[in-house]
Amino acid sequence: MKIVIAGASGFIGQALSAHLTSSGHTVQSLSRTAKPGQLHWDDTLGWRTAVAQADAVINLCGVSVAAKRWNDEVRDEILSSRVEPTRKLASARPKVLLNASAVGFYGDHGDDEITEETAPVPDYFTHVCSRWEEATQEAVSSGGRVAFLRIGQVFARGGGVIESMLNPPQVPFSPWKLGLGGPLGNGRQWVPWVHRDDVLGLFTLALENPTVSGPLNAVAPNPVTGQVLADALGELLGKPARFPVPLFALKALVGEFADYLVASQRVIPQRALALGYSFRWPTLEAALADVIPSL
Numbered sequence: 265m266k267i268v269i270a271g272a273s274g275f276i277g278q279a280l281s282a283h284l285t286s287s288g289h290t291v292q293s294l295s296r297t298a299k300p301g302q303l304h305w306d307d308t309l310g311w312r313t314a315v316a317q318a319d320a321v322i323n324l325c326g327v328s329v330a331a332k333r334w335n336d337e338v339r340d341e342i343l344s345s346r347v348e349p350t351r352k353l354a355s356a357r358p359k360v361l362l363n364a365s366a367v368g369f370y371g372d373h374g375d376d377e378i379t380e381e382t383a384p385v386p387d388y389f390t391h392v393c394s395r396w397e398e399a400t401q402e403a404v405s406s407g408g409r410v411a412f413l414r415i416g417q418v419f420a421r422g423g424g425v426i427e428s429m430l431n432p433p434q435v436p437f438s439p440w441k442l443g444l445g446g447p448l449g450n451g452r453q454w455v456p457w458v459h460r461d462d463v464l465g466l467f468t469l470a471l472e473n474p475t476v477s478g479p480l481n482a483v484a485p486n487p488v489t490g491q492v493l494a495d496a497l498g499e500l501l502g503k504p505a506r507f508p509v510p511l512f513a514l515k516a517l518v519g520e521f522a523d524y525l526v527a528s529q530r531v532i533p534q535r536a537l538a539l540g541y542s543f544r545w546p547t548l549e550a551a552l553a554d555v556i557p558s559l
Contacts, residue, residue: 265471268303268314268358270294270349271324275423276364276415276463280322283464284471292318305349312356320360320471325349326396330428334520343392350399357406362470365412367456367483369393372527375454379534380414380479389524397479409477411470413463416483416531419545419555420460426555429497434517439507445498446507448514449526451491456483456531459545459554466533469541481533488548490526496548500556 272281272293281291294303294311303311315321326346332338350363370378371385384390393414400410417425430440439445463482470476488496491505498505514522533541545551 265289265319266292266317267320267322267471268292268294268311268318269322269324270353271326271364273297274324275420276418276460277324279420279460280324280464280467283468287468305352315353315356315358318358320362321353321358322362322364322467322471323350323353324364326364329524330518330521333518339388343395346392346396347399350396351402354400354403354408354410358403358408360471361400361403361408361410362467363397363400363410363412365393365397365414365479367414367416367481367529367531368524369397369414369479370529370531372453373530374528375530378456378481378529378531380481381534409474411476412479413466413470413482414479414531415463416456416458416481416529418458418460418463419551421555424460424555425457426497426552432517440497440501440503443503444507445494445501445503446505446509447490447494448509449490449511451489451494451508453490453526453528454487454530455490455493456481456487456529457493457548457551458483459551461544465544466536466541469536469539473539476535476539480535481531482536483531483533484548484551485533485537485543485546486548487530487532493548496552497556500552 267289269281271277273295285291292303292314296305303314327341329342368389369384370382371387371390397412404410419426431438466482494505
């Protein structure tokens with residue numbers, strides 16, 4: 265297939281580009297800082313032609329939600345960096361559009377299981393994700409097949425959530441290396457984790473299966489609580505997980521974003537399982553064992 269990936273330079277995009285290329289697909293990257301041979305957003309005719317001619321378009325655009333302390337300007341950037349590129353891509357009428365979204369769509373549901381059918385509990389992230397998904401509407405209206413992959417907290421070698429836990433960017437030392445690690449908040453919140461390999465696998469499923477449209481939860485089938493995650497991490501590191509990071513301390517470090525770090529989201533990949541997807545990393549312990557040696 266000929267595939268255009270917008271946002272291919274990011275944490276998921278680089279791995280997905282390599283994965284699809286190694287699988288025999290032809291991949292073109294669409295970027296604001298394009299290198300020779302890549303598509304550039306400023307070349308409107310060029311990228312719109314490529315999108316219209318592609319077998320599929322994958323949209324991963326969006327600034328990191330954790331890169332800056334939130335204020336009105338940052339919140340606007342988080343929203344616009346997702347909605348505006350999505351709307352532009354949809355207006356080019358792709359045949360297939362696989363659009364990244366996030367489990368933030370659902371909000372905090374406590375201990376209740378969340379599937380693709382679950383209604384959101386309104387907050388800032390549900391607003392962002394809803395607007396993000398709605399921005400694909402022109403592609404839907406023109407007859408394109410559109411799927412939203414609602415991605416959980418991604419584990420991977422060389423980065424992702426675990427790297428941030430072990431080496432918090434706002435802290436000048438690693439609490440875990442000093443034996444001061446523990447869960448975020450009270451540890452009772454459900455964590456919708458997923459290994460990056462399975463994010464790639466679920467994008468491939470959505471790409472190759474013509475029946476996939478609408479929401480698809482990109483999470484592992486076995487969510488865990490924050491305390492279970494911390495205990496498993498501590499066991500692999502040979503360090504205790506006895507020192508929870510209270511919400512007030514998180515807010516002092518990252519501001520408003522702290523509330524979302526402790527949101528409880530017991531998300532289940534109901535549609536992926538129904539479609540027969542076999543997870544490479546279905547359990548937390550195996551996923552962490554793969555990720556930890558590289559960090």
